[in-house]
Amino acid sequence: MKNLKQRSTCPISTALDVLGDKWSLLILRDIVFAGKSTYGQFLQSGEKIATNVLADRLAMLESHGLLGKTVASDKKSKFTYRLTEKGVDTIPIIVELILWGANHCPTAVDPDLLKELQEDKIASIARHQRLAREKSLT
Template sequence: MKTTSKKDLRSHCAVNYGVEIFGDRWSLLIIRDIVFVGKKTYGAFLKSEEGIATNVLASRLAFLEEQGILSRAPSPDGRKDFYTLTEKGLDLIPVMLSIVLWSAQHDAQSYVRGQKEFIARISQQPAQVSEEVKALVRNGGCIFPDGDYE
């Protein structure tokens, strides 16, 4: 499992810190799944179309929890764990929305291109949309509860 502590950082450059903590493909996709479609469990993350391996998923979830991006709590029946974004994790929402906006502009086949109103709102009011999404996710919601993103 990849572990990064302050002493393990390649440098103290702000961009490097971000890349080392959340910059790998799988971490961002786990965060995406929480924010955009409301996934909360290991099994739900495993079903994402990108096909993450079980060992990689377990490692990424543990790493994101260790870094304070995710928190884990047992479900009410205790049969599975629920993963949610911490405040530190919620602070990544503006980054995620910027990536969505960039992708909508440059990927002709992006799923989100069909969400013209959403893209327009991100483009015109990025701070307001970020705060709205943070509040939504903080309260257990997601941007596309009906799975309209995938």
């Protein structure tokens, strides 16, 4: 994992220093909306992330405090990843990207999720944040 050098102190720039690549956001998406938590599960995502890129992004997200990593209960050589509170705070950002993409790009968003977000975005964000917090406690 490479060290990030801040380009400026602009909040958008500093946020992009951490979240500005598509893989990081897709990993966070998979944790929140697909319930994924292991390296192998992330590899199965439709975007086909390369193994070296996945390892780098998981390490980067962990080093920036968005993910926590624990040894899996079923296998000592496997790790599970959970959102930290800082990671939970990315859920509204991911939701806005989902809504923007569904509105402006050809997408294959889950129709039930889209309906939920369009009907009550605030309640949906709160629900997904609560679920992520519950998972991080187990």
